[in-house]
Amino acid sequence: MATNTHMRSSDLPISHEGFLEHKRFRYLKVALVLILISVIVYFVADVGARHNGGTWLGYALGTISALLIVWLMFLGIRKRAATAGHWSLKGWTSAHVYLGSSLLVLATLHTGFQFGLNIHTLAYALMVIVIVSGFFGIYYYATVPRRMSDNRAHRTQKDLLDAIRALNRELTEAAQPLDPKYVNEVKRAIRKTKIKPGLLSSISSAQRQCATTRAAKRLRRAMETADESMRRPLETVVAILERKSALLLRTRRHIRNKTLLRLWLYFHVPLSFALLAALIAHIVSVFFYW
Amino acid sequence: MESVKIAIVGSGPAGLSAAGRASARGVSHVLLEKTDHLSDTIFKYQRGKYIMATPDQLPLRSDIAFEAGSRESIINRWDDDAEKQKINVRLHSEVTAIQGSRGNFQISLADGDTIKAEYVVLAVGVQGNPNKLRNPGTDQPFVQYQLDDPKEYYDENIIVIGGGDAGIENALGLADPQQGNIVTLLQRADGFPRSKEANVQALYAARDQGRLDFITEASLIRVEQGGSGESLWVAVVDTKDGEARLPCDRIIARLGAAPPRKFVEAAGVEFTGPDREAFPVLSPKYESTVPGLYIIGALAGFPLIKHCMNQGHDVVEFISGNKELQPPDTPLLEELFKDAPVKRSVDDWIVHIRDRVELLNDVSPLQMREFLLASQIHYKKRGDIIMNRNDIGSSIFAIIDGTVAVEVDPNNRSKTVPIQAGNIFGELGLISGRRRTATVRADEPVMILEIPRNATLKLMASVPGVKRRMDRISTERQVGQIFGQLLPQSAVDEIVNNAEILPLKAGDAFIKEGDRSTDIFIIRSGSAVVEKHIGNKDVFLSYVLAGNYVGEMSLFYDGLRTATVRAAIKSEVVRLPGQIFERLLSNNPDLYRSVERLVASRRKVNDYIEAKRESFSSVVDMHTSVARFLLEEEGLSEATDALVIDETLCVGCDNCEKACADIHEGISRLDREAGNSYAYIHVPTSCRHCEHPHCMTDCPPDAIHRGPDGEVFIDEKCIGCGNCQRYCPYGVIQMAAIPPKKPGLLSWLAFGTGPGPGEPDQDWIKENRQGEDPPKLAVKCDMCAGIKGGPACVRACPTGAAVRISPDEYLSLAGEAQE
Incomplete structure (x- = not known):
């Protein structure tokens, strides 16, 4: 059997490449060539006493890196500008990833490994943080979508939330025949259950704090000691609570996945702007105060 | 014995209008009516039925008034007009035979009288001769072909057969919730192409309200005993999803009607063909093959009231010697033929084309006029391309004059097969819904008639001879195309x-x-x-x-x-x-x-x-289940180009939706998250550009077309009726009003003005709307036709998850076996 070589990241039976493989790793190759040339020149070129940003090679690497940073930031505009033309955002992303990563080498060579407590090293450090946050992004982009698809099982977020609301109605109805203390327990469970957790609990995805889950546990225990007449209705309510708890778990996972896919951007993007500012300061200071 | 110049048989809209004209002209006449009232067909319409005056653009030319209104208002008006116009009406006068010819007709009546007339105008319509069911069990007394008053029936399981206007109106009348009937309408076709738009809309609305149900592409197999409970009879019905058994207390079959052929033929009139639904052979002045005997109205092949009334007026003018009178649509048709190298009158052209083009031999002149109004005529020089291989197109071409050459070998343009005048081409595109299979160019100066898809479908549905010839031609061509090179x-x-x-x-x-x-x-x-x-x-x-x-x-x-x-x-x-x-x-x-x-x-x-x-191995299993999911569950087997999303790459950024909205007028034509997934393949809610687009089934202004790249798009003629949205089985059409224009991207980035990329939210729209809301029109994917770079959804996907696929490019094990 000929293997399904054209089935790449999914089982979609047509040939298509994700952003990492775009055009058979075209931008990975470009980045590698760029790095290779820089490294060779770095070791071969005669720049006087020692490497630093002020040599001809330093200026060259600095200029290339600065232009790259500015261009990399243009992705934000490219992404949002739905214009006509033969551009592909996937191609842009691919180039962004590989050329952005190449900065780790290019800019490091530009420094000539001279670091200190100054604006120049600040710019460098910011750049490294931005790139590392980008690596997190790549990691999440490569791993989360598949998990997210498994978890949501064809359902949209709206479907999930609608289903939870429907269960709430069912709960209210099913709780009618119960003793007031149980009814209050159910009501409290409905009221106190937060679907959309705060940022931290969303990434930790802990279900322990969930009011619904706790209520389900408590009422199941209560069932053992409850009156004979209460047992059946309690059972119904507990069953719904448990269903809701399962659904909540799924919904929270969905939200957690969505958060993971976005969280890194909250570092990546603002830090990029900080980097841009530091970069400008670095360039200005170099030309005016050197 | 009464003797008149013009005897008019039948007092429907056509006959009444003819009598009105005769009276106005002071011509001696008699209007013969079988029953005790005028216009029996209209009289027998359901009580309170609203009668429409279509086609809207056609002017009414009659001495009798007619405008849209209730059955009662129209009948009363006609009774008044008949009296006012001093029409000589003779009720209870069933005609049993017509003998003689111009100047000397003898009309025998059932009561034994005979009437002498110089001319006879036959306007008896076709309702006296309804088409009947021939399935087993349909000879039961509860199977009926007419419904006088739907209020007579309650708490019954009623099956209405036939999705024409009559069937739809009966079903709607019976489905009054107060009567408690369970009404199911069966329609043979895929949709309701021959019914009035308003009726179809009302039918859909009634179904949405749960008042009745209808099944399209369904036909009765038999009626048999065997139901349980109160309802002992069941109708066994063939549907898309297999056989269904519906309990039935009553069947109302509205299958149209055919001309009372025997009676008409006995007068010496010839018909266009042997088919049950064929029409009498008529001159453009409605004269039959018997000189002096004129036939108008539904019997002549035209069921619309306004046409009938115009014909009644015109036929009396013709008989009275008016040679100048032209049908109301003549100026439009003259325009169609204005560039022809030969000068002919419109009537001559119609006869010429009908006789020349075999496909159209059975089409009545009136039907010719109707579809010609929708058609185009092309004049091409030798060598001009008429259609290109792999073009998208579903119109057909009929060669009126000249010869065309079909390039049968895509690699060798000089290898051609001729098609002579009188033949058609392009029919394969119409039938398959796929791209043109060959390039066709003019071999000498040619005059070609291009008939659009909808007009052709209508012709095929209403003239059996056209359908029969079309089937034969297409089979011949397909067999020839596949085996012609090999076989003698x-x-x-x-x-x-x-x-x-x-x-x-x-x-x-x-x-x-x-x-x-x-x-x-x-x-x-x-x-x-x-x-x-x-x-x-x-x-x-x-x-x-x-x-x-x-x-x-x-x-x-x-x-x-x-x-x-x-x-x-x-x-x-x-x-x-x-x-x-x-x-x-x-x-x-x-x-x-x-x-x-x-x-x-x-x-x-x-x-x-x-x-x-x-x-x-399991790889093949996976391949099989993926293929089934896409082709069968998601309907991609009728798709020509569909958006699918690789869920292992999709990060849910919705940039596809945003780009779609921004590159069009601010409305996204796709819903990424909605839709089914299987094996990490997600088919979002977005147009698949079907081979035979369901949305085109009934577009009243004919605003849905297929563009040159295969895209199915809606043009500016859209009236917002929502038919296409209802017909689309994939829910990809929405009715939406174009939002106000947003500030540019840079001012949003820099200053936060406007709602940002993508579809603006309702609050922003409300705040920024100047004046009235624009009408809600149908919006769907147009594959970004005419936009450089192609579909924005794919270009704007940052990870490569969004791809567009056409089913002929994938899903074959053959490719792998050959690897």
Whole structure:
């Protein structure tokens, strides 16, 4: 059997490449060539006493890196500008990833490994943080979508939330025949259950704090000691609570996945702007105060 | 014995209008009516029925008034007008025979009287002769062909058969919730192409309210006893999803009506053909083959009241010697023919085209006028291209004058087959819904009539001769295209003569693995999947599109079917008898070898699979289930271009939706998150650009078209009726108002003005809307036609998750076997 070589990241039976493989790793190759040339020149070129940003090679690497940073930031505009033309955002992303990563080498060579407590090293450090946050992004982009698809099982977020609301109605109805203390327990469970957790609990995805889950546990225990007449209705309510708890778990996972896919951007993007500012300061200071 | 100049038989809109004109002109006349009231057909309409005055653009030319209104208001008005106009009406006068010719007609009446007339105008309509059901069990007394007052029936299971206007109106009348009837309407066609838009809308609305149900593409098989409980009779119905059994207390069949042919033929009038629905042969002035005997109205082939009334007026003018009078649509048709090299009157053109083009031989002049108004005429010089191979198009072309050349070999332009004047081409595109299969150019100066898809479909639906000829021509062409190079003409003719067109429902297997048969099937419309039973599973082998053929392989396996072929969607196949091929092949070794070469690649795949039968892995299972998911569950088997999303890459950024909204007028035509997924393949809610687009089924302003790249789009003629949205089975059309223009991207980035990329939210729209809300119109994907770079959804995907696929480019095991 000929293997399904054209089935790449999914089982979609047509040939298509994700952003990492775009055009058979075209931008990975470009980045590698760029790095290779820089490294060779770095070791071969005669720049006087020692490497630093002020040599001809330093200026060259600095200029290339600065232009790259500015261009990399243009992705934000490219992404949002739905214009006509033969551009592909996937191609842009691919180039962004590989050329952005190449900065780790290019800019490091530009420094000539001279670091200190100054604006120049600040710019460098910011750049490294931005790139590392980008690596997190790549990691999440490569791993989360598949998990997210498994978890949501064809359902949209709206479907999930609608289903939870429907269960709430069912709960209210099913709780009618119960003793007031149980009814209050159910009501409290409905009221106190937060679907959309705060940022931290969303990434930790802990279900322990969930009011619904706790209520389900408590009422199941209560069932053992409850009156004979209460047992059946309690059972119904507990069953719904448990269903809701399962659904909540799924919904929270969905939200957690969505958060993971976005969280890194909250570092990546603002830090990029900080980097841009530091970069400008670095360039200005170099030309005016050197 | 009464003697008049004009005797008018039938007092419907046509006859009444004729009598009105005769009276106004002071011509001696008599209006003969069988019943005790005027216009029995309208009289028998359901009580309170609202009668429409279509076609809207056609002016009314009559001495009798007519405008849209209730049945009662129209009947009263006509009674008044008949009296005011001093029309000589003779009720209770059933005509039993008409004899004689111009100047000397004798009309015998059922009461024994005879009337002498110089001219006879026959306007008896067709309602006296309704089409009947012929299925087993339909001779029961509860099967009826007319419904006078729907309020008479309550708490019954009622099946209305026929989705024409009469059937829809009956069903709606019976479905009043206060009567408690359970009403089901059965419609044979896919949609309601022959009914008035307003009726169709009302029907859909009633279904949405749960007042009634209807089943399209359904037909009655039989009525039998065997239901349980109170309802002892059941109607067994053939539907898309198989046989259904519906309890029924009453069947109301509204299957249209055919001309009272015997009576008309007895007067000496000839008909256009032998079909039950054929119409009398008429001159453009409505004169039949009997001089002096004129036929107008529904009997002449035109069922619309306004047409009938105009004809009544005109026919009396013609009889009175008015030679100048032109039908109201003549100026429009004159415009159509204005560039013709030969000067002819519109009437002469109509006769010329009808006689010239075989397909149109059975079409009445009035129907000719109607579709010509929708058609175009092209004049081409020698060498001009008329249509290109792989163009998208579903209109047909009829050659009025000249010859065209069909390029049969895409690699060699000089290899052509001529098509002579009087023939048509382009019909394969119409039937299959796929791209044009050959380039056609003018071989000499030609005059060509292009009839658009909808007009052609209407002609095929209303004139049986057109459908019959179309079927024959398309079969001939397809057989010729596939086997013409290999077989002598005599063999091709024999095959065509024995070919049979079979309609199939989704899932129907027309070739079964293990059977013995050598019949070959051409897939005429729709598509098919080829499957093979391996290790207790049906393994998906390939997907076959319209225009291709299957079944030839058994000729090389001793007549044994090596795979099963099923219709993927509702399809039509042409069955070519295998014996003919067997005989041809055994008599002709050269032919055997060339056919063998033709099927070599398919054989290779087959042998490969046979050899690997044991070691088929789960990969094939996956392939099969993915194919089933896409083709069958998600309906991509009728798609030509669909958006799918690789869920292992999709990060849910919705940039596809945002780009879609921003590159169009601010409305996203796709919903990424909605839709089904399977094996990480997600089919979002977005147009698939079907081969036979469901949305086109009933677009009143004819605003939905297929563009040059295959995109199905809605043009500015959209009136926002929502029919397309209701017809689309995939829910990809929305009714939406264009939002106000947003500030530019840079001002949003820099200053946060406006709502940002993507569809603006409702609050922003409300705040920024200047003046009235624009009307809500139908919005759907147009594949970014005319936008450089192509579909924005794909270009704007940052990870490469969004791809557009067309089913003919994927899903075949053949490709892998050959790797």
